[in-house]
Amino acid sequence: MTAGTAxxxxxxxxxxxxxxRSMLGLSGTGLVAGAAAGVGLDRAAFAREGEPKAAExxxxxxxxxxxxxxxxxxxLHFAAFDVTTGDRARLVRMxxxxxxxxxAMTAGRPVGDGAAGGLxxxxxxxxxxxxxxxxxxxxxxxxxxxxxxxxxxKDRFGLRSSxxxxxxDLPHFPGDALDPARSGGDIAVQACADDPxxxxxxxxxxxxxxxxxxxxxxxxxxxGKTSSTTPxxxxxxxxxxxxxxxxxxxxxxxxxxxxxxxxxxxxxxGWMAGGSYLVARRIRMHIEPWDRTSLGxxxxxIGRDKAEGAPAGAAREHDPVVLARLKPDAHVRLAxxxxxxxxxxxxxxxxxxxxxxxxxxxxAGLFFLAYQRDPRTxxxxxxxxxxxxxxxxxxxxxxSGIYACPPGVRxxxxxxxxxx
Numbered sequence: 001m002t003a004g005t006a007x008x009x010x011x012x013x014x015x016x017x018x019x020x021r022s023m024l025g026l027s028g029t030g031l032v033a034g035a036a037a038g039v040g041l042d043r044a045a046f047a048r049e050g051e052p053k054a055a056e057x058x059x060x061x062x063x064x065x066x067x068x069x070x071x072x073x074x075x076l077h078f079a080a081f082d083v084t085t086g087d088r089a090r091l092v093r094m095x096x097x098x099x100x101x102x103x104a105m106t107a108g109r110p111v112g113d114g115a116a117g118g119l120x121x122x123x124x125x126x127x128x129x130x131x132x133x134x135x136x137x138x139x140x141x142x143x144x145x146x147x148x149x150x151x152x153x154k155d156r157f158g159l160r161s162s163x164x165x166x167x168x169d170l171p172h173f174p175g176d177a178l179d180p181a182r183s184g185g186d187i188a189v190q191a192c193a194d195d196p197x198x199x200x201x202x203x204x205x206x207x208x209x210x211x212x213x214x215x216x217x218x219x220x221x222x223x224g225k226t227s228s229t230t231p232x233x234x235x236x237x238x239x240x241x242x243x244x245x246x247x248x249x250x251x252x253x254x255x256x257x258x259x260x261x262x263x264x265x266x267x268x269x270g271w272m273a274g275g276s277y278l279v280a281r282r283i284r285m286h287i288e289p290w291d292r293t294s295l296g297x298x299x300x301x302i303g304r305d306k307a308e309g310a311p312a313g314a315a316r317e318h319d320p321v322v323l324a325r326l327k328p329d330a331h332v333r334l335a336x337x338x339x340x341x342x343x344x345x346x347x348x349x350x351x352x353x354x355x356x357x358x359x360x361x362x363x364a365g366l367f368f369l370a371y372q373r374d375p376r377t378x379x380x381x382x383x384x385x386x387x388x389x390x391x392x393x394x395x396x397x398x399x400s401g402i403y404a405c406p407p408g409v410r411x412x413x414x415x416x417x418x419x420x
Contacts, residue, residue, distance in 0.1 A: 057108055058139050062409075065142070065408045069252075069257055069346065074223070074224070074225060076220070076221065078190050078280065078367065079219040082215055083186045091213060094214065097209050098414075102206070102415070105130075106140060129200075129201050129204075143187070143278045144406070147186040164277075166263070167403075168380075168402070173384065175397065177397070178399060179399055185401055191203050226245065226366055227348060230250065230252075243309035249346040259344075262276060272404060276373065278371055279402050281397050282352075284396045284398045285395050302331050303331055303333055328388075339385060343381050345378045349369055351364070352365060
């Protein structure tokens with residue numbers, strides 16, 4: 001992310017608006033004006049170091065949030081936050097500040113007055129580790145978990161009646177071994193970029209801005225996208241070495257997106273029209289047993305050949321899948337839309353490795369991100385059908401979350417404005 005000005009206002013007027021929220025000791029308390037002439041000149045020089053290239057920045061505003069149908073970037077930092085305040089007005093102020101910061105960072109600009117501008121006696125507005133880096137196609141996508149609407153029977157922010165029917169609590173699926181410390185969260189933010197430092201910088205700054213209003217509950221770094229929204233590009237491979245997401249919904253397929261990904265006002269929650277529902281699952285992959293499995297058995301488990309990615313009985317990756325040619329418990333067969341009443345989801349998964357588990361085994365797997373119009377007819381239906389999946393011998397779901405991702409932000413608006 002390159003350093004630059006945070007708005008299109010003329011320089012002198014912008015420099016007079018020195019954002020120093022941190023001087024008040026908490027997020028969401030408003031802006032404190034004040035600047036010294038020398039500080040302003042230093043900041044102006046700092047801002048001229050470079051501007052983001054248009055091709056490297058994904059537009060922040062639009063009918064839908066970026067980071068869903070957007071071409072999938074190479075890196076991920078996902079974070080789930082718990083709201084630590086009961087003050088609705090304070091939460092809304094934070095969401096407005098988050099939106100302004102997200103708009104700046106996705107454009108390749110620093111947050112507020114940047115890492116080297118402003119008053120020397122106060123912490124800077126931006127942590128600074130992305131100074132000099134391009135925007136790297138950074139996208140920030142927000143979602144609201146069930147706990148924001150109701151927690152422990154309490155209507156914390158007057159939102160209980162606005163909870164969409166599709167935002168259900170996920171059931172316990174066969175084989176689940178969910179860690180509560182890696183599950184749930186009132187608010188989730190998905191940061192995707194082509195540079196891991198840009199993605200981490202984005203989450204770090206949102207957490208800093210939100211101090212006193214939210215706290216990170218859990219987070220996950222990801223690398224090596226395991227699915228693509230651009231089917232004309234090469235299909236990526238997961239840590240099992242197989243191509244993944246061959247029949248994923250394309251980000252350019254407006255008809256499929258409308259039918260399977262974007263929520264509609266007709267679904268019952270008007271504020272979600274143009275949004276989508278995210279299911280996030282941290283899936284541990286048992287790498288060592290898989291690596292000792294024969295090639296033939298691996299291909300039977302998946303339902304595709306390992307070299308080309310062709311479905312069983314076919315020659316090319318994109319040849320039609322003939323379910324009868326696959327083993328009854330093959331993953332591709334059980335996950336296929338024809339086995340699930342036509343259900344389809346848009347996948348944006350990433351691989352992860354988090355060291356070892358203390359027993360000499362890699363703590364590695366797939367961070368599965370699935371967007372859909374309704375989880376009840378999307379992920380839940382498909383996951384229930386995967387109960388007999390042969391791949392269950394080699395994987396285990398250990399983290400989980402479900403979130404309502406509102407539509408995109410219009411200029412002058414903020415994340416979740418329709419809800420609040």
